[in-house]
Amino acid sequence: MTNNTPVTLKFLAEKLKMSVSTVSKALNNYPTINEYTKKRVQEMARDLHFTPNKSAINLKEKKSRIIGIILPNLLDHFFTRSIYGVEQFATQNGYNVIISQSHDDLEKEIQSANMLLRSRVDGLIVAISKNTQDFAHLDQFENMGIPVVYYTRNPSFNLSCHKVLGNTFQGCYQATKFLIDRGHKKIAYLGGPKMINFTHDRFNGYINALKDNQVPFSSELVAYTDFDKENTISAIQNLFSHPENMPTALVAFKEPILFDAIKYLRSINHPNFNKIECIGFGNTSFISYLDSPPIASIEENPESVGENAIKLLLQLINKEIDIQNYQKVMVDCKLVVHGQ
Amino acid sequence: MTNNTPVTLKFLAEKLKMSVSTVSKALNNYPTINEYTKKRVQEMARDLHFTPNKSAINLKEKKSRIIGIILPNLLDHFFTRSIYGVEQFATQNGYNVIISQSHDDLEKEIQSANMLLRSRVDGLIVAISKNTQDFAHLDQFENMGIPVVYYTRNPSFNLSCHKVLGNTFQGCYQATKFLIDRGHKKIAYLGGPKMINFTHDRFNGYINALKDNQVPFSSELVAYTDFDKENTISAIQNLFSHPENMPTALVAFKEPILFDAIKYLRSINHPNFNKIECIGFGNTSFISYLDSPPIASIEENPESVGENAIKLLLQLINKEIDIQNYQKVMVDCKLVVHGQ
């Protein structure tokens, strides 16, 4: 049975023969309302399935209790796992979350931003697209007093924004150190696209681990790839083409690249294949299905990154931190060694 | 520079020394408004970064142009891919999407439903949790005239609801037929949790393919597992424990189960391991990294399932289809044969 008259406060008030404000206050448990009245109102509201209209409340309250998230896509487990952290904490604090994918396209990112602005989100969490150079569409939010927290992918050159990042330097340092401790001297580094901001941090983690442990650096042991397969293969070929600098270990920027590397080395029957120890960022369950799994993974703790982002955002929303007092939060990575 | 006075129609009106209604109509391109006036208003709106308040519009229009989606989780590629289809088509038609995860928990699903109801979504797309038996929280929507489309996971016993489903019978039939055509007589079937509604459809696809091709059926070739690893292993052990019914091929309910199966068979060095041909539902990019990949995958076309769901939902919202005229849409699977 479809109910035609929507159940509003007014409707309840008429049924109960009292004023709208009494009904409202009764439902919101105002101390000035008589207990018996409250009970009557709440019962009626329940029986008639009264559902408060959020639009009306938002309009009155001038806030939406909605957090917007913009991210490149939902196919990357890093992002979906990070959402888990955001959602969990947001829900606990009475906020809802609208997720919008940019598909790594600036135009789509702008659209998403505008729609979230119209929806008057109380705050925004964003991982920018590969192509975002101009930030007008995101600066709008701060101009309207709506806090923005950049997470993971962020405008690295810009210090005037809130950021929550994986400590990708530390992660890469740790991985490299781990390999050094296992006796490797020729550790290859396969980096990601240079335009992604933390590419350099990871490289620095690698370099510093070498330096701190007196392992000589060679540029022959470093190559970069975007996420394109062909590109990755040629980068690996490059890495393994210098006899005097033949890698015995590999640190890779991200999981799919790492898998491509492992697969390639296996396919060419590299003589020391089973000696080569690999580590990459990311730690999907799929690893357990590989026949030659990486020796360890750099777990980026996406849930924790998400949780830190929403925590910071809520502090900004609640003005516990001034919006101009720009914060930078680093979330450590954890080296997960895979069992045999 | 943070702007304190929010830019509203009223604010624009004062600046321009005209009435709020003129401003509103100018922005909405009413034919009765003078062209020059429109231009002035639109310029001012642009310059002052006027952003219409969606809550106010929703309240007035009595619709939100928001579609709600409830699904078990975002870690499953089927769901994230399906969202792509929904989002794409929704955006094209001026709708936004709020995604909510139930984490396969009924309590959380109820919470999600209530929050979407308060948000006055114009329609709901839902894949129910494993434990959803009672539908009161979802029936609310239809009672308020808000259409609901169940997709993938749905209340199978209930005919009075709109459904969009993968044609899982056809997918499984096709896969089984493919294996029969390759000469297999002993094809094992590894099914999923019995409480998921399409478990039976898949099994029927398997059975019917056997029947239609005069391949004798044996219950020794059938086993079930929930998604638990141990459970899966013991199911496989079971399948391969009958000498007179030793499988030479396998159809698996879903990808992780399939991978577990392949891994196990490899680990025990099954004598005919490289002869055993496997197929499973799902078609992730991981497959390319496996050393013993499945011979084919049953591609469920999640994007298409999502797109069909949102298309149907929009037709219901626009009353092109009566809400009581319950629809069932089936989306065919496609067998993707791997490798050379």
Add this chain to the structure above:
DNA sequence: AACTACATTTCAAACGTTTGAAATAATTGC
């Protein structure tokens, strides 16, 4: 009975938009 004190309820305005009806201004025809 009159007053105070307190408990409870109601009034009325506000949030930002839309839109049909009414008002006003500009143009045309004669």
Add this chain to the structure above:
DNA sequence: GCAATTATTTCAAACGTTTGAAATGTAGTT
């Protein structure tokens, strides 16, 4: 030059809620 049209703008109510101020009701005190 004035009525009749037509073009353009404004008025005012409505959407569903919240909330401080005002009004009303009740009980207690003298």
